[in-house]
Amino acid sequence: MEITPAHYTVLSAALFSIGVIGVLVRRNVIIIFMAIELMLNAVNINLVAHARYLENLAGQVFVVFVIAVAAAEAAVGLGILLAFFRNKETVNIDEMNIMRW
Amino acid sequence: MAEAIAFYTLAVLILGLGVAVITTPKTVHSVVFLVLNFLCVAVLYVVLRAEFLAVIQVLVYAGGIVVLYLFVVMLVNLKRAPEAHEDPRRLARLGLALSGAVLLELAGIVVYSYGRVTPASAPAAAGPLTGAGNTEELGWLLYTDYLIPFEVASVLLLVAMVGAIVLARRES
Amino acid sequence: MTGQAAAASTAAPIFDTDELVINMGPQHPSTHGVLRVVLRLDGERVVDADIVIGYIHRGIEKLSENRDWTQIILLTDRMDYVAAATNNLGYCETVEKLMEIEVPRRARYVRTVLAELQRIASHCLWLGTHAMDIGAMTVLLYAFRERELVLDLFEDYCGARLTYNSMRIGGLPLDIPTGWDAKVRAFCDLMEGKIPEYEELLTNNRIWLERTRGIGVISAEDAIGLGLCGPPLRGSGVYRDVRKDEPYAAYDELDFDVPLGTRGDTYDRYLIRLEEFRQSIRIIRQALDGLPEGPVMGKVPRLIKPKAGETYHAIESPKGELGYFIVSDGRATNPYRFRVRPPSFCNLQGLRPLITGHLVADVVALIGTIDIVLGEVDR
C-alpha cells in the first residue's frame, strides 16, 4: 500500500484530462477558465509530489510561480470576458468570433 | 498506510469534484465545486509535506482567484444558457476523443517512465523534507536562486492588475 | 429553452442592464413608516428615484368636512402623530382666526410651552432615528429617554401620551396642574445637560462628519423652488420661521434665535435641529417665567359655527410650516372645505433631487434628514 510518485502522477494526469475535456467540450467561457485552473492544479500536484520524492524544493518554487500566473490569467481573462459580455451579452465561446468591436 | 488512506480519499474527491466542475449545468455550482476541489488539493499538499503551499493554495486560489470567478458569474447573469447556442462546426465528440487521447498519452508516459525504474532505485522511500523549515527554505530559494523569476512574476501580476482594471472599466 | 435558461430568465434579470431597480419600502427598517422609494441604481449610486406615498392615507381632510368643528381637533392628532400638540395648535388658531375669537393670554403662553415641548419631543425622535439610520444606535436610546420625559409631562397635563387632543377652539380645556411648571423647568434643566451628550457622540465624530458633511446639499434657490420649509429650508440659509415672520401664540412676546445653516447639507440640518433644542428650552423658560394669571378659555359661542368665509393660517411645527386652509359656508356645523399644508409632504418633494446621485447608504440618511412623518404626508 505504499504511495509512490507514480500514484500522484496518475492522479495528476487524470485531473489534467478532466481539464482538457472541460476546455474542449464546454462552451461557457467561465467553465473553460475553470477547466484551465484544474489543469494548472494537476500540474501543481505533479510538481509538489516530485519535489517531495526527489527532495528538491525547486518543484515547490515553481508551484508558487504557477499560482502567480494563474492569478494573472484569471484577472485578465475575466476582465476580457466582462468587457466582451458588455458588448455581446454572451459568454459562449462559439459566439466569440470577432477580432474587434 | 495513513498516507494511502489519505491519498485515495483525496484522489477520489479531487477527481469527483473535477468532473462535477465541468459537468454541472449551473455555473455557480461549478465554482463551488472548484473551491472544494482546491481545498482538497490543499490537503493533498499537506500530505506531501508542503504546508506553505497548502496555505497559499487556500489563500490565493480558493480565497482569491475563485472569488473573482464567483463575482464574474454573478455579474454575468445570463438570459439564456451559453450552451443553448449550438455551433454546427463544433464537434464535442471529437473533443471527448481528443481528451481521451491526452489521458492515454499521459498514462503511457507514466507507465513507461515508472515501469522502468526498479522499486529499489526509486526515490519513493524519501522521507519528509527537513522538519519545520519548509517555509523558510522556500523563501530562501525564492529570494536567491529564483530571484529573477520571482521579480518577473511580480511584474506580471502588476501588469495583470493594470490590464484587468483597464479592461473591466466602463467606457464613459 | 433548457432548465437553466428558464431559471435565469425568471430569476430577476438584475444585471441585464447596468441599472438595478430596488424597492425600498413600504416595509423597510428606515423609511420611517410606509414610505416607498423605488430606486434605480447604477452599482450603488442612485440614478433616479420614484417616491410613492399614500400607504396610510386615511382621508383626514375629507373626514374633517363631515365632523363638527371640535371633533376635528382629534383628527389633527393623527396627522403628525409625533407632534400632535402643534397640529392641535395650528387647527385651533385657524378656526379662532376665522371666528375672530380672542384667546386669553395665559392660554397662549401655555400653548407656546406645549408647542415647544412638542418640538423637543419631535426632534428627539428625529435625532434618534436619524442617528440610527446612519448606524449610531446608542443615540436612539438616549434621545428616546428624553422624549419619554416630555411624554410624561404631556401625560401630566392632559392624560394622553401621543394623541393629546390638548387644545380647544378659544383656549385650552384644562389649566396646567399644580406643580407642572416646576416639572417642566426641571425637565429643561435636565435636557440642557443631555444635549452635550448627543453632541459628544455625533457632532465631532469623524464618521458622522463623513456621513453627513456635503451629503444632500441643496442651495437656497433650490430649497425655495422646491417649497421646502422648516429646518431643511433654514439649513440652506434661508431665514424663514413662521414664529418670527407671522407670530402666533405668544411668540411675539418671547425672545429666541432662528439658527441658520450655511452649506445646506445634512450636517447643517443636524446642527440646526440641535440648536432648536436649546432655543426651545429658552422659549419654554421665558414663557413659564412670564406666565400670566387668568382664564385659559376665551369667550366661545356654545355652537361653533363660523360665518361664511375662508382663511389660511400657518404655524411652525417641528417639521416646518404647517398650514391649514379652511372654508366655511356659514350654514353647517362642519367645514365646507378643509385642507392641510403638511410640512412633511412639502419637504418630501425635495427627496428626489436630494438623493439622485448619492449612494444607497445616503438615501436613508437623507430620508432621515428631511424628517418626515408619513401620517402627515398621506393624511
Next chain:
Amino acid sequence: MLDTIVIPVLKIAVLLNAVLVAVTFMVLLERKVIAWAQSRLGPMRVGPYGVLQAIADPIKLLVKEDIRPVRADPMLFTLAPILSLVPALVVFAVVPFGGDELFYVTDINVGLLFIISVTSIGVYGIILAGWASNSKYPLLASLRASAQLISYEIAVTMTLVSVILTAGTLSMVGIVEAQQQSGLWFGFVQPVAFVLVFIGGLAETNRAPFDLPEAEQELTGGFHTEYSGMRFALFFLAEYANIIVISAVVTILFWGGWLRPFPNVEALAFLDLIPGWIWFFAKMFVFLYIFIWIRATLPRYRYDQLMRLGWKVLIPVAIGNIVLTGVVKVLL
C-alpha cells in the same frame, strides 16, 4: 493511538463545545454591555439578570420554523451557512490558549498563515448566501461584503507580514515565545500594526462601524435577510466565532498571549501564580469588550468611504510598516 487520535479528538470536541458556548455568552455579553451603554437593563427575564438568555436564544433559534424562499437555490442556500461557520471554527485548531500543549490542538509551522487563509474561505458563505437567496437586498449586501472582506484581508495580511518579520516565525506558539524572549509584547514594538490589525479585524468580522453587509437600515438585514431559524443561527455563530478568533489572534500577536505582563521582570514573578490561560482569557475579554463598545458608540461608514479607508489608508500604511520593520530589523 492515544496520542495521535484519542487526545486530539477529545481536545477538538472540548474546544468546539467551548467555542459554541462562549459564542452564546458573547451574545449575552454584547446585549448586556450595549444595554448598559444605552442606559437600559438588557435581558432580565430569563434567569437572574438574564444570564440564562444565553441558553434561551439558541433554543428559540433551533425550534423556529425554517423558511426557504421558493426561488432560492436549494443546494447553495443550505451550503452557505455551513461554509461560513466551518472556517470560523476550524481556525481554533491553531489558536494556543496557553503555553502548555494541553491548551492547543496543534501547533503548525504556518499557523498564522493558516488562520489567514482559512478565514478567507468564510467569504464564500456570505457571497453564496446573497446569491442563493435570489433576492436583491441580500445580493447587494453580499457583493458589498465580499469586496469588503477581500480588501481588508489584503490590509491585514500585509500588516501581519511586519509582525512575522519581528517574530521570525509563523507558528502561533513561536510568536508568543518570541515575545517572551524579547521581553516585550509586540503591541509595544508594533503599535501601528496592532491598530491596523484591529481595524481590519473589525472590518473582516463585519462589525460596526464596518457592518455594511448587514446594515439593517440600508439593506434590511444584509446577506442573511432571507434566512431564518437555525440557518440564520449558523451565520450568527460564525460572526461571533470570528470575533473571538480576532480577539484571540490580536492577544497572541500583540499582547503576549498567555504571558504575564513584563514577562522578563523578575520582580513581578508573583504574577505567575495566576495561570497563563487566565491571562490569555483576560486579555481576550478586553478585546471582546472593545468590539462591543465600538458597536455601541460609532455610526456606520458608507461603502465608498470604507473602501477608501481600506485601500488608500490601511494598505499604504501597512506597506510602510513592513518597510520600516525591515529596515529596523536589518540595522539592528
